[in-house]
Amino acid sequence: MPTQFEHTEYMYLRPTKKFPNVWCAGCGIGIVMGALIRAIDRIGLEKDDVALVSGIGCTGRMPVYMDFNTIHTTHGRALAFATGLKIAKPNMKVITIMGDGDAIAIGGNHFIHAARRNIGIAAIVVNNAIYGMTGGQYSPTTPIGAKAATAPYGNIEPPMPICEVAKAAGATYVARSTVYHAVELDRFIEQAIRKNGFSLVEAVGYCPTTYGKMNKLGTTVDMMRLLKENSVSVTAAEKLSPEEREKKIVRGVMHDVEKPEYTQLYEQLIQRVQHAQPANPDKP
Amino acid sequence: MTVKLMQGNEAVGWGAIAAGCKFYAGYPITPSTEIAEMLSRELPKVGGKFIQMEDELASLAACIGASVGGLKSLTATSGPGFSLMQEHIGYAAMTEIPVVIVDVQRLGPSTGQPTSASQGDVMQARWGTHGDHPMIVLCPVSVSQSFDLTVKAFNYSEKYRTPVILLLDEVIGHMREKIELPEFESVERVERIATDVPPEWYKPYGDSLSDVPPMANFGEGYRYHITGLFHDVLGYPTTRLDEIDPWIQRVHRKIERNLNDITLVEEDLSESDKTVVVTYGASARSARHAVKLARQRRTKVGMVTLLTIWPFAEAEISRVARIAKRIIVPEMNLGQLALEVERVAGRNKVVRVNRANGEMVTPQMILEAIEDR
Numbered sequence: 001m002p003t004q005f006e007h008t009e010y011m012y013l014r015p016t017k018k019f020p021n022v023w024c025a026g027c028g029i030g031i032v033m034g035a036l037i038r039a040i041d042r043i044g045l046e047k048d049d050v051a052l053v054s055g056i057g058c059t060g061r062m063p064v065y066m067d068f069n070t071i072h073t074t075h076g077r078a079l080a081f082a083t084g085l086k087i088a089k090p091n092m093k094v095i096t097i098m099g100d101g102d103a104i105a106i107g108g109n110h111f112i113h114a115a116r117r118n119i120g121i122a123a124i125v126v127n128n129a130i131y132g133m134t135g136g137q138y139s140p141t142t143p144i145g146a147k148a149a150t151a152p153y154g155n156i157e158p159p160m161p162i163c164e165v166a167k168a169a170g171a172t173y174v175a176r177s178t179v180y181h182a183v184e185l186d187r188f189i190e191q192a193i194r195k196n197g198f199s200l201v202e203a204v205g206y207c208p209t210t211y212g213k214m215n216k217l218g219t220t221v222d223m224m225r226l227l228k229e230n231s232v233s234v235t236a237a238e239k240l241s242p243e244e245r246e247k248k249i250v251r252g253v254m255h256d257v258e259k260p261e262y263t264q265l266y267e268q269l270i271q272r273v274q275h276a277q278p279a280n281p282d283k284p
Numbered sequence: 285m286t287v288k289l290m291q292g293n294e295a296v297g298w299g300a301i302a303a304g305c306k307f308y309a310g311y312p313i314t315p316s317t318e319i320a321e322m323l324s325r326e327l328p329k330v331g332g333k334f335i336q337m338e339d340e341l342a343s344l345a346a347c348i349g350a351s352v353g354g355l356k357s358l359t360a361t362s363g364p365g366f367s368l369m370q371e372h373i374g375y376a377a378m379t380e381i382p383v384v385i386v387d388v389q390r391l392g393p394s395t396g397q398p399t400s401a402s403q404g405d406v407m408q409a410r411w412g413t414h415g416d417h418p419m420i421v422l423c424p425v426s427v428s429q430s431f432d433l434t435v436k437a438f439n440y441s442e443k444y445r446t447p448v449i450l451l452l453d454e455v456i457g458h459m460r461e462k463i464e465l466p467e468f469e470s471v472e473r474v475e476r477i478a479t480d481v482p483p484e485w486y487k488p489y490g491d492s493l494s495d496v497p498p499m500a501n502f503g504e505g506y507r508y509h510i511t512g513l514f515h516d517v518l519g520y521p522t523t524r525l526d527e528i529d530p531w532i533q534r535v536h537r538k539i540e541r542n543l544n545d546i547t548l549v550e551e552d553l554s555e556s557d558k559t560v561v562v563t564y565g566a567s568a569r570s571a572r573h574a575v576k577l578a579r580q581r582r583t584k585v586g587m588v589t590l591l592t593i594w595p596f597a598e599a600e601i602s603r604v605a606r607i608a609k610r611i612i613v614p615e616m617n618l619g620q621l622a623l624e625v626e627r628v629a630g631r632n633k634v635v636r637v638n639r640a641n642g643e644m645v646t647p648q649m650i651l652e653a654i655e656d657r
Contacts, residue, residue, distance in 0.1 A: 014509075016518060051502050053349070064509050064520060069502040071352060072511035072521075074375055077345040080337065084309060084346030087333050088353025089503045110345075113338040266333055273328040 012037045012047070014067045022061050024132075026220030028179030028205035032126050033062050035182055035203070036095070039190035051094045053082040055107060058133045058207075059099035059126040076107030079114040082121050090263040093193060094120070100127040101139040104160050108140075115169035115198050119262035122192040125162055126179075128205040136210025147214045166200040167255045173199035174255040179206070180227040181251060188253065197261045204231070204249050286465045292430040292456040293318035293360075295463055296386055297326060299434025300358045302468040304475075305384075306332040307355040309346035311339055311365060314398040315454045316388040319360040340365035344372035347383045352510065354501035356438055360386035364395060366405060367412070374413030375512045376447035380489070380497070380535065382476060384437045386450045388457040391642040400642025401454035403565055406620035409449045410594045416532060418539035420546055421449045421594035425568040427461035433548075433591060439474035440546060444538055445496050451593065453616065455566035455644060479506065489531070490517040495538035539595060548591035549600050553607070557586030559654055560608040562601065562625055564590040567614045567645050574650035585654050596624045605629035612637060612653045614645040 023029050040050060052063035056075035063070035069092075073081045078096040086094045103111050103125045114121060130148060131137040138148035140160040147154055163174045173195040175188040185203055192199035206212060206223040217223050227249065234252030237245050290298075296319050300308070308323040310316075324334040333355070337343040340361050347357035361369060366387040376383050389405045391397035409421045420440050424430040434450060441448040479486050479498035488508045490497050500506035513521040514528045522528065539546065552575070553560060563571040568589045578585045588604055590597055601624075604611065611629050613622040614637040622636045637653050639645045 016520075047507055048503060048505050064511065067507060069507050070509045071349075071502075072509070072513070073345065073348075074371055074512060077341060077372070080342035080345035081349035081352075083335070083337070083342070084307065084349025084351075084357070085353045085502060086349075087335060087346070088307060088350040088355045092353075092503045109338050110342055113342070266335075270328045270331060270333075274331075277329065 008041050009034055009037050012040065012067055013065055019065070021065060023058060024209045026208045027058070028128065029059055029062060029126055031179040031182050032124065032185065032203045032205070033065065035185040035189050036097070036124065037066065038186045039193055042186070042190055043193060045093055049092055051082075051085055051089070051092050052097060053078045053085065053094060054097045055099070055102040057099040057102050057131065059097055060102060062097050076102055076105070077110060078102070079107060079110040079121065079123065083114060083119055086119055086121055087263055087266065090120070090267065093122070095122045095124065095193060097124050097126070100125060100129060100141040100162070101131045104162055104165070105140045112165065112169040115166050115171040115200070117262045118170055118172055118197045118259050120196055121198055122189070122195065123198070123200045124189060124192070124203060125200065126203050126205050127162060128207040128211065129159070130207045130211040132207045132210055136207070136214060146211070149210065149214070162202045163200065163254045170198070170259070171200050171255065172197035172257050172259050173253070175200070175253045176202040176204065176249070177251050178204040178227040178231055178249060180224050181231070184251065191253070197259055285467065288463050288465055289460055290427060290463055291318055291458055291460050292424065292427045292452055293388065293458065294322050295427045295430040296360070296434045296450065296452070297322035298465060299431040300384070300438070301326055301330060301332075302431070302466070302471040303356065303435040303438035304473050305356045305358050305438060306330070307347065307350040307357040308332070308334045308359065309337050309343045309350070309357070310359045310361065311337055311343050313362045313365045315390055315457050316360040316362045316386060318457070319386060323358070340368035341372060344369045344383070344385065348372060348376055348379075348381050351381050351383050352502050354504070356382070356442065358384045358386065360388065362388050362390045362398070363392045363402075363405060366408065370408075370412040373447050374415060374417065377413070377417035377419070377535070378512050379510050380445040380499070381510070382441040382445055383447050384434070384441050384450060385447060386452065389451065389453040397642045399454065401566060401616055401644060402640070402642065403453055403567065403616040403620070404640065405451060406593060406617065409451055418446070418536050419449065419594050420444070420446060420539065420592070421451050422548070422591060423451045423564045423593050424456055424591070425565060425589060426456070427459060428463045429591070430456060431463060431465065435471055436548070439472065442476040443474045443496070444542065445476065445499055446539070451565070453566045483507065487517045488519045489515060491530070491534060495534050495541065543595060543599070546592055546595065547597050547600065549597050550589040550591065551586075551600070553586035553588065553604070555607060557584050557607065558609045559584065559612065560586040560588060560604050560610075561612045561614065561650065561654070562588045562590065562604065563614055564593050564621065567616060570645050570647045571614055571650050573647035574654060577647065577651050578654045583654060590621075593621060596628070598628050601625055601628045605633060609633065610635055612650065614650050616640065616645060
């Protein structure tokens with residue numbers, strides 16, 4: 001007898017797709033996939049009305065397993081593809097799924113501009129602070145001092161704060177949780193998808209295969225425990241000193257405002273232009 | 285029909301609208317920017333959408349995304365931006381998503397000379413992205429042809445589910461010339477082949493009789509997977525040789541078996557022409573004048589203008605090579621398409637006339653080559 005959760009998830013997985021998936025045993029990406037499915041199910045979206053757009057990397061492989069309109073694009077460009085798709089189909093729910101390197105390094109430009117436009121795309125970034133698929137090179141979110149395949153003496157670059165960048169660039173919903181806090185993650189993803197504008201959920205994960213091994217973080221269970229013990233809610237974080245807060249993963253809704261959504265603004269522009277001047281393409 | 289005076293770039297914009305283009309994404313770059321400016325003004329009037337993206341990678345990505353959503357999509361750029369687009373040209377070829385890319389060539393490499401003309405992207409247009417895939421590249425000679433070939437580019441793109449490149453040069457893009465614009469309703473428009481099977485039977489990359497599988501747009505009841513990885517007939521990633529090989533063969537076959545439809549060539553030849561000028565783009569304008577001058581001096585000379593430069597007009601050029609003793613290939617580069625003419629006609633028959641400093645090849649240069657026997 002399947003549990004209720006298993007039942008929900010199976011309804012959204014592709015019957016024709018060969019499992020098992022590409023992820024390593026103990027990987028957190030599957031938890032984000034489950035959270036995404038439960039969020040979509042709770043909102044009650046039709047499968048035909050949902051598009052999942054991903055880039056390259058471990059996280060980029062997520063859409064292929066799910067029974068929606070799915071497109072696995074190029075490295076870093078998921079949001080640019082999603083922008084075109086959303087403009088073509090404004091009534092679809094367009095969701096992008098990216099990793100940290102994908103979204104913030106190679107795709108950083110698209111990330112800030114999609115946020116700036118406030119186009120109605122829900123962006124989910126699974127942040128495991130490493131390039132997992134290529135073997136554990138340091139990413140723009142790798143902490144200072146951490147070891148990576150390309151940082152054998154410890155990383156000296158400061159990490160990029162994904163949520164803060166999204167907020168500064170113009171996103172209207174920004175939240176962070178971890179793959180340990182699966183129920184909270186469900187809720188944030190649900191809110192992000194419901195948002196009429198650019199929304200971001202950062203799901204802090206871990207990579208047991210590369211990052212965990214190189215930094216001697218123990219088993220998957222140990223890394224899960226670290227997410228639990230090392231994270232605090234937004235309200236609890238306010239009571240900490242800046243130095244203490246720096247060391248913690250702050251979870252919660254960081255930002256939630258209303259601003260006009262891009263495709264709706266463009267629709268208004270079309271109405272305005274067509275009322276001002278009837279379409280007459282034959283007379284340039 | 286309306287008679288107008290306009291730039292090649294503007295004619296591309298009108299051609300796009302006539303072809304049913306409803307989406308443009310681009311990034312400003314000289315000498316192509318008039319296309320973006322014109323479509324930002326005109327697309328909303330016909331219910332289409334324009335967006336200025338943050339770079340050229342994003343521009344072509346957005347076009348592919350919009351095409352997946354069912355809109356005929358266009359982007360335009362020049363050399364440096366065209367280099368940035370190469371990854372997504374490969375993506376569109378791999379995923380068989382229709383899209384039209386305009387490259388108004390300028391002098392390179394690198395930033396080069398943005399307002400100077402060039403035909404330096406001939407090989408980049410064919411081989412710029414990695415991997416093996418066919419490519420359709422069209423090259424207009426006039427403003428009027430810029431309109432016609434833009435329509436053709438959209439039609440080929442939809443018909444064969446492939447990216448199509450329209451290769452202008454700065455001369456054609458910026459030159460103002462008379463154009464007789466047809467009524468847009470009378471322009472032949474080709475739409476992508478839709479599927480009519482039940483969703484559970486749909487194979488987005490299945491072998492159909494024409495080698496072009498029907499394409500379902502996202503959000504219209506056919507949920508499937510698109511990936512730049514090699515994929516099986518359902519679109520799922522594969523590493524199986526028996527799925528990779530048939531894909532490569534099919535995407536090449538869908539172009540090769542339709543060469544008669546795709547290869548657009550204008551011939552002005554007779555059986556007695558021992559010298560033939562093979563040309564394309566702005567160089568064809570100088571060639572036309574040179575041929576006229578030579579004929580006034582009673583020199584027998586023929587002319588072949590390639591409107592489709594890729595796939596290369598192998599059959600047509602072999603026929604020319606059987607008649608002609610000398611084939612003159614003028615180009616605003618140091619010899620790119622000449623390599624193909626040499627491959628087909630033999631190196632000793634081909635005379636290259638090149639200029640790669642931003643100025644056109646002059647009629648005089650071509651005339652000297654014609655008369656230098």
